[in-house]
Amino acid sequence: MEPxxxxxxxxxxxxxxxxxxxxxxxVICKVLIALCAGGHVxxxxxxxxxxxxxxxxxxxxxxxxxxxxxFTPDLMPSDIIGTQVITESNGRREFEFxxxxxxxxxxxxxxxxxxxxxxxxxxxxxxxxxxxxVFGETFSLESPFMVLATQNPIELxxxxxxxxxxxxxxxxxxLVSSPSPxxxxxxxxxxxxxxxxxxxxVLSSSGSEIIxxxxxxxxxVIIAPPLEDYVVCLVHATQPTxxxxxAAISEVREYLxxxxxxxxxxxxxLGAKAVALxxxxxxxxxxxxxxxxxxxxxxxxxxxxxxxxxNISADQILRAVLKKVSRD
Amino acid sequence: MGGLSLESGELPERLVDLLIRRLRRHGLxxxxxxxxxxxxxxxxxxxxxxxxxxxxxFETLIFSLAGGLGIALALIFHYGWAADSKRFxxxxxxxxxxxxxxxxxxxxxxxxLCPVFMLARLRDQARGFLHLIDLKRDFPFRWKRPLLFSLVxxxxxxxxxxxxxQSTLVYRPHRLSVRELExxxxxxxxxxxxxxxxxxxxxxxxxxxxxxxxxxxxxSSIQELRREVEDRLAEEKQGGGGESDRLNQVANALxxxxxxxxxxxxxxxxxxxxxQLEEREGKGKEWGKGDGVGREGExxxxxVRELQGGMSAQGKTEVTEKxxxxxxxxxxxxxxxxxxxxxxxxxxxKGEIEGGSAETKEREIPRGKAPERFLKPGEEGExxxxxxxxxxxxLPEGQEPARPSGSSKGxxxxxxxxxxxxxxxxxxxxxxxAAREEQRVPLEYRMLIR
Numbered sequence: 172m173e174p175x176x177x178x179x180x181x182x183x184x185x186x187x188x189x190x191x192x193x194x195x196x197x198v199i200c201k202v203l204i205a206l207c208a209g210g211h212v213x214x215x216x217x218x219x220x221x222x223x224x225x226x227x228x229x230x231x232x233x234x235x236x237x238x239x240x241x242f243t244p245d246l247m248p249s250d251i252i253g254t255q256v257i258t259e260s261n262g263r264r265e266f267e268f269x270x271x272x273x274x275x276x277x278x279x280x281x282x283x284x285x286x287x288x289x290x291x292x293x294x295x296x297x298x299x300x301x302x303x304x305v306f307g308e309t310f311s312l313e314s315p316f317m318v319l320a321t322q323n324p325i326e327l328x329x330x331x332x333x334x335x336x337x338x339x340x341x342x343x344x345x346l347v348s349s350p351s352p353x354x355x356x357x358x359x360x361x362x363x364x365x366x367x368x369x370x371x372x373v374l375s376s377s378g379s380e381i382i383x384x385x386x387x388x389x390x391x392v393i394i395a396p397p398l399e400d401y402v403v404c405l406v407h408a409t410q411p412t413x414x415x416x417x418a419a420i421s422e423v424r425e426y427l428x429x430x431x432x433x434x435x436x437x438x439x440x441l442g443a444k445a446v447a448l449x450x451x452x453x454x455x456x457x458x459x460x461x462x463x464x465x466x467x468x469x470x471x472x473x474x475x476x477x478x479x480x481x482n483i484s485a486d487q488i489l490r491a492v493l494k495k496v497s498r499d
Numbered sequence: 500m501g502g503l504s505l506e507s508g509e510l511p512e513r514l515v516d517l518l519i520r521r522l523r524r525h526g527l528x529x530x531x532x533x534x535x536x537x538x539x540x541x542x543x544x545x546x547x548x549x550x551x552x553x554x555x556x557f558e559t560l561i562f563s564l565a566g567g568l569g570i571a572l573a574l575i576f577h578y579g580w581a582a583d584s585k586r587f588x589x590x591x592x593x594x595x596x597x598x599x600x601x602x603x604x605x606x607x608x609x610x611x612l613c614p615v616f617m618l619a620r621l622r623d624q625a626r627g628f629l630h631l632i633d634l635k636r637d638f639p640f641r642w643k644r645p646l647l648f649s650l651v652x653x654x655x656x657x658x659x660x661x662x663x664x665q666s667t668l669v670y671r672p673h674r675l676s677v678r679e680l681e682x683x684x685x686x687x688x689x690x691x692x693x694x695x696x697x698x699x700x701x702x703x704x705x706x707x708x709x710x711x712x713x714x715x716x717x718x719s720s721i722q723e724l725r726r727e728v729e730d731r732l733a734e735e736k737q738g739g740g741g742e743s744d745r746l747n748q749v750a751n752a753l754x755x756x757x758x759x760x761x762x763x764x765x766x767x768x769x770x771x772x773x774x775q776l777e778e779r780e781g782k783g784k785e786w787g788k789g790d791g792v793g794r795e796g797e798x799x800x801x802x803v804r805e806l807q808g809g810m811s812a813q814g815k816t817e818v819t820e821k822x823x824x825x826x827x828x829x830x831x832x833x834x835x836x837x838x839x840x841x842x843x844x845x846x847x848x849k850g851e852i853e854g855g856s857a858e859t860k861e862r863e864i865p866r867g868k869a870p871e872r873f874l875k876p877g878e879e880g881e882x883x884x885x886x887x888x889x890x891x892x893x894l895p896e897g898q899e900p901a902r903p904s905g906s907s908k909g910x911x912x913x914x915x916x917x918x919x920x921x922x923x924x925x926x927x928x929x930x931x932x933a934a935r936e937e938q939r940v941p942l943e944y945r946m947l948i949r
Contacts, residue, residue: 395600396607452624454600
């Protein structure tokens, strides 16, 4: 695939999703970047902002299989993964594995923080290994596989915050904000009128193949060694225990319990490569890196009690890190 | 762009190399211009010191100049060549043309590790920006502010040196040291027919450094040898010998020496500049035993040299024989400098040796009245009789000064008692059967005492 084709497909998908979703350009772009990079996305926002609709529209536009799981406290892992049921055929009873919704290509885990940790962790293997092991039998998931989870940041009663291990498996964490008055007016026009807007498949051939080609191309984008060093320094600077890296950044020392993992650095570089391709370049620049630092690292920083007490967000700490870490 | 442009087939990253070369040249010029003024100032000072004979020996001059030059060259090459890296140059280009790190990536990436088609695309994109840049136009050589600071600083250093020289020390341009005499003697001894003359010069050097020799005697020795050298010089010229220059040099040196000794004899000192070596050998130890005029002149010369060389005077005025008195005089000499001392002590004190003067000073210690604490009980001191048990107090007059009637209205008129009262505590009586006096005078009585 040529870089120009990458941009073309991307812009077509983007336009199709925007037919349904009003505003949230950055969220749409980042979701598509995560898809091209083969990552999963955690969307955080209050109910009713169109998170579910965005994901449904994207899968429809791509022509990928889509399943939605509403996470509740009584949801069991088997409800996601699938279970073995006894079936009878030709007079013989045998166990047959009934696949759960995780076997779709795009899985929407709605309000993922409402399920118990046991259920949450059921998707861990699927997210990382792209396979499911049930009763000793391993099933591969169809490519591309993407989990899009949503969580509500305000209704915290009866919720189970996602464990760090699971949070780390999300490529991006995107914050979905409320629409502006103009956007809200447009939403009302589109949703309360006679015609209903729905995304249609836009890719002529199989969406899976195209996405795989896009993934391959993205990994071939050139990144200069000093830029890789910059990413390493950024991630390293978020380690509060490392005196050499974070000594200069007081916010890290003061408000962080744990810093970003190597997966954070991988997400930054892949995300920056995708941004570079979208901007018509075949090499990564410093600006590309800085554009994806926040969504790549904000969920990987574990804040301490003091940060919670003083209402310090991960984005504030990342801002300080970006300011302090020099480019050369 | 002349030598600073890319050929059609050349890779765009070559532009980065061209810029690096250009920036290095700029760096070289910068460091050269930065280092030159201090270097020239240093050369000037070294040569100046050499011609004023403060820096002894041609070898020292050469070593100083070579050392200065070496340091300057090291600085120039260190800061000139190592100034700019490839990354820096590439970034400059990107900033200039808005290349979005294209040249930066090309300059730093390993081509073997990149996908070929991606690298080719990147080069194509970079080539598209080449028309936007002209190295000569976009990266011209600019004078930097530190260059001015360097120039001004160096000039200031030279001026300051001269000011200090003129204000703090007596500057004697043509004084010859004994060490130089020895050097001349050594040079002369290499010519067989002048070996006797060389020996005479050596003898003169020894003679001049010997203690206890009066100045007239030294002067006559110098004159005698000078005449001999001049005779030999005339013979050499008549005979067409090739060593007349060397003899001329010796004659000039002796003439200078003679002038110096004469001048100092007029000013009240011996006036021979001694070498540092001799000073270190503890010449100061013998000052106490000296004989007067010549000795004082040597001290004079030493004082000047201490200031000239900017050296510490410690160790040069060791005191061994007369102890305290000499030490004091030695310190005074160091503080005021030999010349000042020479002037102050001129005339009657000229012939006095240091130790002797110190003894006189000891006798002249003023012995005034003994302090109060050394008085015996009953003796009268400035504060009255020591140990007296009563004190004299001034009693109130009993009348207030006259005041305007308006201002005194409403005020309470104080009646002052006529009875004399003292609130001054009496000193404790030290008798064996004396009662203890601990009662204090009440506070309200204090205002009655004026």
